[in-house]
Amino acid sequence: MxxxxxxxxxxxxxxxxxxxxxxxxxxxxxxxxxxxxxxxxxxxxxxxxxxxxxxxxxxxxxxxxxxxxxxxxxxxxxxxxxxxxxxxxxxxxxxxxIADEYPIGKKEHGPDFLLSNRHLWIRSQKQWAILRIRHTVYYAICNYLNEHNFIRFDSPILTPNACEGTTTLFELDYFDEGKAYLSQSGQLYLETGIMSFGRVYDFGPVFRAERSKTRKHLTEFWMMDAEAAFVEHDENMQIQEDLIRYVIRTVLSECALELQILERNTESLKAADAPFKRMTHYEAVELLRQKGSDITHSKDLGAQDEVLLTEDSEVPVFVERWPKEIKAFYMKRDPLNPNLVLGDDLIAPEGFGELIGGSQREDDYELLLSRMQAENMPIDDYQWFLDLRKYGSVPHSGFGVGLERLVAWLSGTPHIRETIPFPRMIYRIYP
Structure with missing residues (x-):
């Protein structure tokens, strides 16, 4: 037998x-x-x-x-x-x-009870389906990148400095070396890899000490960061689009049962596998103001703005060319307007918000140094990063995909806490 x-x-x-x-x-x-x-x-x-x-x-x-x-x-x-x-x-x-009486029965349970029993909740049919979709999305991303000349290049989780801003760092003592921090992103380290391999990516946990309680935030989540030499802004967005569309097709092909269990509208996912829309930040703000938002041209998009922006769109929407004041120091300025950067955010339809943040990176040593000095960054700590612009600098671009947000959209899961086996939020670290 x-x-x-x-x-x-x-x-x-x-x-x-x-x-x-x-x-x-x-x-x-x-x-x-x-x-x-x-x-x-x-x-x-x-x-x-x-x-x-x-x-x-x-x-x-x-x-x-x-x-x-x-x-x-x-x-x-x-x-x-x-x-x-x-x-x-x-x-x-x-x-x-023979199991004891199972705590999670057929009756309704509140989210706090279910999260406290997450070690058991993941056995339920819907959680099983969500986490299997997560598995498929993870490998689809890797497969696409592997097939397009990217190689895995792991960045450290323990870092001596910040990537995305010092106010959201988890800090710890690192032996006799002083302070260390849990990584917010592998991007800066990945840029070193492109000078050796051309195209690289990493995929692992990152950490943000944000006191956010929204359905889209975790303090520990998984991020795929990719960097590519000789890729400029428009090509960078095309790579992002091709990647997401590949993932959509893979999930539809391999996760039919899981999508059925979750009662996901697969027609909306099929419709999303089409050319993505693109608009500038300026155009997005103008459209949002027409829809009743009070956003200004110097502001980032809020959660409701992202919903409004995509409410009439079947496909994700790129918002590109952002004001330099609200984006990171390493983003390259738009040659047509130095007040803007060649950055993009990819916003999912159906109210699921930002999936990707990307940009062309500044490749000029002096320009990058002057920006870092203007932001009072500790230059000595970042000298290794600046060195990349001294020894064979080339135009290059990159982007980061939030795994949990992508899984939330594809699976139709309203709260991001269900898209990772054991969610870490500002009010929960058990189990």
């Missing part, structure tokens, strides 16, 4: 097989017992008939509880009433551990 996974069950129709997993649901009616078994790859209804199983074994099976671990042997067949669905005619049931 062969051990098989639920996802492969159709290959073994009519053959006795062995499944190992957990009881998601159980009910009995007279001499029939129905056990929904999940094994991590999927779930299947198993049907035990008392005369076939034997009275003792049948009674043992009846005492299984939710989330009990079990080995079930049987013969898979097509479901008699549901096309394309399979069920297992049970021949043996072997309990491994």
């Amino acid at each position: 062969q051990d098989v996974f639920v996802k492969d069950i159709e290959k073994y129709l009519g053959q006795e097989v062995r499944l190992k997993g957990w009881v998601r649901n159980i009910r009995h009616s007279g001499k029939l017992l129905f056990i929904i078994l999940r094994d991590g790859t999927g779930e299947i209804q198993t049907v035990a008939f008392q005369p076939d199983l034997g009275e003792k074994a049948f009674e043992t099976a009846k005492h299984l509880t939710l989330e009990s671990s079990v080995i079930i042997c049987g013969i898979p067949n097509l479901h008699p009433k549901q096309e394309g669905v399979y069920e297992l005619q049970v021949t043996q049931v072997q309990p491994l551990q």
Whole structure:
């Protein structure tokens, strides 16, 4: 008898097989017992008939509880009433551990209870589906980059200085070296890699000590940062668009069951796989003001602005050429207007907000130095970064993709806390 996974069950129709997993649901009616078994790859209804199983074994099976671990042997067949669905005619049931009364029942639970029991909540069908989509998105991003001449170039998590601003750093003592910080982004270190490899990316956890309680913020999240030599602003945006569209197609292709479980509108995802819209920050502000926003031309977009901006769009929207005052020091100035930078944010439709931030980077040593001096940055601490502009500097660009925000949009999950196994927020670090 062969051990098989639920996802492969159709290959073994009519053959006795062995499944190992957990009881998601159980009910009995007279001499029939129905056990929904999940094994991590999927779930299947198993049907035990008392005369076939034997009275003792049948009674043992009846005492299984939710989330009990079990080995079930049987013969898979097509479901008699549901096309394309399979069920297992049970021949043996072997309990491994009878679970205590499961805390997460069928009744409604508040978010605080569910987060406190996150170690159990991730077993639920919807959380399973979201996190499987996360897995698919992660590998789709890597696959696209690997196929387009990017190589993995890991940046450090412990850093001696800031990348995105000193007010959002997690600080710690680093032996006798003084203060160190948890990385906000791998971007600065990635720029060193392009001088060796041309195109590089990293993918890992980053940390922001922001006191934000919105549905789009975590203090620890996963970011893919990419940098590419000899790539300028417009090509940088095209790479971002091609990447996201590739991820959309991959999720639609590989996660049909998960999207169905989540009741995700897949037509909206299919519609998003089309050329993205582009507008300047100035144009975006003008449009938002027409829609009733009080945003000004010197301000960043707020959450509601992002919703308004994309409410009539089926595809993500690039907002490019931002005022230099509200963007980072390393962004290259627009040659047509030095008050603007060649930066872009990619805003998802359906109210899911910013997915990507990117820009062409300043490649001139003196210009970058003068900006850093104007912002009173500790030049000695960043000299290694400046050195990149002294030894073979080239035009280059990069961008960062927030994994959880992308997963939230693709899965249709309203709150980002459900798109990572164990969310870290300003009010939660347990479990």
